[in-house]
Amino acid sequence: MEKYEDLVVKIIQLNGDLYDAGIQQSHEQLVSDHIAQQELLLALTASCNAQHAQTILQHVCPNLLQEIKGLAFGLQQPLDTIVQMYSGYNMSFPEMGCTSLVHDGQYVRNYDFSPSLYDARLVFSKPLEGYASVGFSQQIIGRLDGMNEKGLVVGLHFVNNEWQGEGFLASTIVRILLEQCGNIEEAVAQLHRLPHRYCYNFSMTDSSGKVVVVEATPTEQVIDSNQPCICTNHFESQQLKRKNRASINNSIQRKRFIRDNVNDTCTTKSLYHLFNNGDSPLFVKQYNEYFGTLHTVIYSPTNLEVVVGIGQNCEPFTFSLQQFIEGNFILPTTIQGKILQTI
Template sequence: MYKKEELVVRIVELRGDYFQMGLEQGKELNSLSGFLQIDQLREWTSQANGQKSKEMVEVFSPELFQELRGLAEGLNMELESTIKLFSGYDVVFPEMGCTTLVNDGYYVRNYDFSPEMYDARLVFMRPCNGYTSIGFSQQIIGRLDGMNEKGLVVGLHFVNDEHKDEGFIATTIVRMLLERCANIDEAIAFITTIPHGYCYNYSITDKSGKSLLIEASPQQQVINFTDPLICTNHFKSERLRSKNRTNIQGSVKRMEYVSSLLTRELSPMSIYHHFNKENSPLFFKHYKEYFGTLHTVVYSPKDLSVIIGIGENCTPMIFSLKEFIEGRLTLPEYIKGTINQAPRK
């Protein structure tokens, strides 16, 4: 029997320098008792080297380092402890699922995980000295997916945690890409230099309409330009196929279903409903097994619009990143949706 629950995603608006935005988020978290799973984060980062994490963040993203400084002050926490918990460097993280299609100038995605470990935050960020962006946060500074003012869109897809090495988790890498890259070429240049902690796929597109799949392991990254782009949770390249999990049937099945949609002419709104309806082969309810659909999002790089729904059969909200940049967008406090949790398998 399914258990019906309301899922509330808060909308966070951040403007200013990175230290100020970190400070604001630290104070926000302090005021939200029980929002952040600190005990879980401590478990995931128990083996991390705080000093090494600090050094790596400073090298690869001085902007995020300043945000972490502000976050530490807002949380009344030591800087090294804050960086260890939130930087995403050398972190253990559970499996998750996601399905993405990039086609005809839009990027649509379902994100599948557990509501218990979901930030449930949609962040609009306008830094003084970086690209403005919109994206769903994870571990506060990280992003599950997002789009910046230049039209670069990035999302992550978990593949395997059995080939772990010291490096950044994908949520931090997505955030860094949105922060500093204006297009696919810049994204390739950056993502192939940063140390990767796990095996992940990255689905990327930009305002030009080009789409890119990056299969990334700690040892190597495989670049594949593909149009249309369909991405789930396994590696397809011969060079990295051996790093897949033993059972990838579900991932393959989702990819095949998305391929079948390409025979139809679909607008961004119609493709949203194909992903978001409760009986879609792309919508899952196994939240207790970390595989339940939490949000559906459609990013349109050319006009910087975003269609968002939380949970299943959600009447979507539409936002304009362009209007946010121009100061013409009035943001609500939250987006609500409904999830129906299936019994544990």
């Protein structure tokens, strides 16, 4: 018989100066996790040139550098060490999976990875400079997926880590896009300017209803604006197919399943359950192989609502980014669900 364990996700609220936000996160959330993960994170980031990473961040997104400086102060660690561990620059990272769909203006997504390297934090942020946003964090400052106050939604999809260059993990890139870009056109332009570490797909939509998948490698990007917008973990363009992993059968099968099971009659509720059902082909359970579904999320750019499920068969939680921005929403401190027990 399968055994399950609780997966608890913290709800984080950040307002104002991002240096102060870094300090807040170090004090309230991160000290024990930082100590437990420090050896692993330093090993994964051994090739990071912290000084070079700071120079790039100062140029492309000084807000993130300020948050890292706050983390360093709060954790009482050298800035170079915290930049190395949390900037995502030249970091090694295990393979992961993700499935997303944009349907009738809503962005639906499952994120698949291991709970051992999952931040388990849903972050609502309203910085002094840059757009307010909500999204799931990775490496504290990064975002796995998210939506900003302009209705831009972005999610990452791992493709391959064998083709690599000098640059940032996709989670850092998603954070930069959410903070700086108000629509798809701005996000695509910014993607071209940022240095990429590995091969990823970036799936996006915005309040206009436009959709796009950007297939990105360290040296080139290909834009696909075909609908329906379904994105998994492989490149489809003739230009980049050669950079896929050797086996992409599961990624192809998930994409095919969505094509065969989604139609115009699907509602928000039915889409959520299609993704969050533990028996669905879209919900995977290989947690010990870094390939288990951790959260299901629906971002709605037109009304800035977020529907979230943690683990499988979870009764969804609904939040309003707009109400958070206006200060009219009392957020819980945690939400939780169940995943297959890991060893």
